[in-house]
Amino acid sequence: MSTEHISGRSAEDTSGRRFARSPWTLGKTMPGDPGVVLYCFPHSGGLAGEYIRLGRQLPGVQVYGICPPGRGGRAAEPPVTEMDALVAALLDSTRFSGPFAFFGHSLGALVAFEVARELCARGRELPARLILSAYPAPHLPRTARDLATLPDDELTEAVCDRYGGIPAEVAEDADLMELLLPAFRTDFTILENYRHRPGAPLPVPLDILGGDQDSVTAGQLSQWSRHTSAGFRTHRFTGGHFYFRDDPAALITTLRAVLAPHQPTAGRGGGT
Template sequence: MTSPWLIRVPKPGARTRLYAFPYAGGNAAAFLPWSARLGSGVELSVISLPGRGPRRLEPPLRDMRQAALQIAAAISADGASDFAFFGHSMGAVLALEVARICTLMHLRLPRLMVASGCRWPGALDREPLHDLPTPAFLDRLRDLGGTPEDVLAHDELMQIVLPALRADFAMLHDYVYRPGLALKPALHVFAGQQDSRVSADDLTGWQQESAAFGQVHWFEGGHFFLHQHETAVLATLSGLLAGTQPAPTLSDHTCN
């Protein structure tokens, strides 16, 4: 039986499964178009949290570790023999916690992890966005740039999505980082050169989370560079999944 935590795009013959962990307020719809662009060798499975998409009638979760435990169980039951994690912003923290749980429970681990658009979890921004009055909350969402203006201006639609958005930001605000042993999977970091929320100094801590740390890959764009410069992001991601890396382009700058 398919888990409600996973939305998979079946791709017979694919050798690798990519689990995508969405950002705060995100859902599978933002990542499903990646399936075709990742090629025939990669099957996409997007993490589906309660309170949005097909699970919009379920109450959203506000506890990171509760979500991570259930996602780890779903991925373990999914039975992929070769897989990778890609998490953007909140999704990067959630993916790290899932990998830690898999390690502690001696479950199969991803071959590769990509933490995208996210400070090292030991240095997260503690701004209590979830407690802001609605007008101020909408202004902050507008500043972050991940929510289309026509959605922000649609009162009825925002009333539907606000509970999940607030829950996600509460999940980040209440998250307590605990130092742990370096994980076995290779770990790479993606970041936007114009992302005002994530600086180079905010990323250095990621190196201690993996015994096989790779590189920090810089892309043109702000916090949502993964959509703004999707071609470059997917080219680099595909190269990592295949065990190769494409040559840097003007929109993809890679540094150690």
Template sequence: MSAATNPWLTRMKALPAPRARVLCFPFAGGTSAVYRAWQDRFPADVEVCAVNLPGRGSRFTEPPIRRMDALLDGLCSGLTPFLDRPFAVFGHSLGAVIAFEWCRLLPDRGLPSPLRLFASGARGPQLPDPYSPIHHLPPDEFVHQMQVRYAGIPAEILAEPDLLALLLPPLQADLELFETYAFRPGPALDFPIAVFGGRQDHRLDDRQYQAWRQMTSRPVDFAMFDGGHFFVQESAAEVAAAVARTLARDLDGA
């Protein structure tokens, strides 16, 4: 599988010889479009790439993956061609958990580790989910619970039943993946973590953010942005700029 034809990653601007890459994992139900505007916030020699999960976007015809171990196997094989340069990893919400677990597997697979993990909009993965599962609910109740918990479905999609019907299968599959995920203790990561949160995200508190400190033997930084759970969209320019600044420092110190 060549980088040019790889379905697992969208390169926002394919560079022949990038100095570094940022691999961005989407939130539940998200696609690569979330990170489309990020490239302009980075230096010309840094390539921004968005992870494409099956069941949505360019992989709409594929069945979504509902279990973490199966997804990680696919990611390890699919993303390997892009690890030939220094790289950082960014994940938001569910994407942060997937990114964390993928990073944990890299040494066991003989693959390089990232310069840094950016864990955005997520509690420490070792903490239990305080909410009851909803992935199995009928569509109407599932949508209601998604809005109560995350305000996660835009009004323009809620107003279009046909569009909502297309969104729900991958979204429910992602919630199943998240709600069946079980953290397994293991060695601490050997690279730093940057934890991002939304100032108006009332689902998460400082204790849950601070729990990321237990996941690495290296420093953990914290930054807060305006917005609720989806501050990665509400404050997109600020989040991308913060990642770019931090990556620049990491590269200078590499």
């Protein structure tokens, strides 16, 4: 398995070739050869670290978080505010080799889906599975209010009210919010400018996740079924948009079960 996306150092494949690491992927490399690699695409304004921590409870799974320019350790880089450009920049810099899967939450679900579509268009290896969370099927009309151009205080209030995505202690810290709001604006610009282009269903199984108290409805999630020709399942959790913050164990149990078929027997652990 090639590991050119390893964070922090160059990597080698089994032939001894060396690759430059991708700045898009963050995460501590687990020892040995993982059974499967899980790439996590964060929500609007989110950081890779929240998702990298999932790896602590997924034996045999190497977890990397996707970090776009303009945030985290890439804060000094110009942000990308258009979906096609974001996807192209990621794929031009990062080589995925399997078995691997994508997990995306909210905006991350849409980005992961479009990355998989572009991998298919380029004739590159596809993820063994797409695990997409808390985002309506992309062909549905967009009904959400535009947020990208709101003043800082209104944007903060809107994100807290709609998604609960900013902890109260963070939202009340003006200096910290000054650092975080540009990432939210960038991501909402991507969402607000996104236009779905019809295409053939992906030959990749889809697992669609969502909270039963989220504004994203079960009906909107079920519509993802038209975007795969290789199997479709939905998983509902107790909670809102960030259901996994309320009950991390429920998400971990589901991820273990979903990823287990793609791992060598020796690499599986804790699956249900």
